[in-house]
Amino acid sequence: MSIRHSLLALLHDQPRYGYQLRVEFEDRTGSAWPLNIGQVYTTLDRLERDGLIRNNGGDGEGHVVYSITEAGRAEVQRWFEVPVARTNPPRNELAIKLALAVTLPGVDVGAIIQAQRAASMRALQDYTKSRRDASSNPRRADTAWLLVLDSLIFQTEAEVRWLDLCEARMAQLANTGP
Incomplete structure (x- = not known):
């Protein structure tokens, strides 16, 4: 930012x-x-x-x-x-955490995914409630906040979908062996 x-x-x-x-x-x-x-x-x-x-x-x-x-x-x-450059994406702590977790012995990657999914779903619910509350006031500052909330909602939805994919990859890996 x-x-x-x-x-x-x-x-x-x-x-x-x-x-x-x-x-x-x-x-x-x-x-x-x-x-x-x-x-x-x-x-x-x-x-x-x-x-x-x-x-x-x-x-x-x-x-x-x-x-x-x-x-x-x-x-x-x-x-x-000028559009925001996508050449240097911001660091994503969750992606780093999971990338390291899958490479270390004894780390329960499934538990990490489940804990994050639960936290992400809570955040998504909070963002959605905030969006509903903010939508009732058409002031310009509230429009700015609505844009931020929409971005947070979409990012969190994408994170949940990505966690689903990670979970599927872990299941596939477990079924095919090391």
């Missing part, structure tokens, strides 16, 4: 200070990916260094307010126009 571009996009909307950026990001994404405030300020420092934002000084309450520069606006526009 590009924190850099997310913060730029929020600054494109209006000038803000670090904590406001964190709150806005989490509000718009339903806190699905919480931001560490230290990460926000480190990113702001880099964006300022790179000429994409400017420090507007304090707001009188001890907050440093940042605004986007023309170079920052162009960077956000490029980010929105």
Whole structure:
């Protein structure tokens, strides 16, 4: 996830200070990916260094307010126009766990799959309930949260299908021997 571009996009909307950026990001994404405030300020420092934002000084309450520069606006526009690259998929801890589990003696891969399936099904139920609740309010921020929830639902459904495939492969392996 590009924190850099997310913060730029929020600054494109209006000038803000670090904590406001964190709150806005989490509000718009339903806190699905919480931001560490230290990460926000480190990113702001880099964006300022790179000429994409400017420090507007304090707001009188001890907050440093940042605004986007023309170079920052162009960077956000490029980010929105360019598809997300699939060349370097994010690490998937579950796939790594199962890949290692099948290569180590004495690991009950079936139990790992069952435990994960149960957890994934609970998450899917929670996401679906959240989606139902959020659907009742047509505000713009809720639309953003609905998009995030839809993504989480589809990813979790795909994970459950993949776990079914893993289980079938383990059964096939057990039937054919080592």
